[in-house]
Amino acid sequence: MNKAEITTNYFKYIDYLTRESNKYYFPIIMGVCTYKDVKKMRYEELLEVNRVANLKLNKEMYERVLSFGCMI
Numbered sequence: 001m002n003k004a005e006i007t008t009n010y011f012k013y014i015d016y017l018t019r020e021s022n023k024y025y026f027p028i029i030m031g032v033c034t035y036k037d038v039k040k041m042r043y044e045e046l047l048e049v050n051r052v053a054n055l056k057l058n059k060e061m062y063e064r065v066l067s068f069g070c071m072i
């Protein structure tokens with residue numbers, strides 16, 4: 001795989017993870033909470049946890065972009 005393919009696959013996977021159908025798994029994958037925690041949450045709490053997971057994902061993506069920018 002070349003860099004362009006890896007980048008394309010990475011963003012496709014990020015898009016897949018952040019879809020509405022994955023709202024139960026996304027916070028777990030991002031390390032925000034455990035599956036046990038998700039099972040106990042009300043819907044409103046789950047939406048808030050998903051927002052936190054999204055913020056964490058964005059932060060990690062920005063950090064990666066900045067770290068690659070410093071390497072050039």
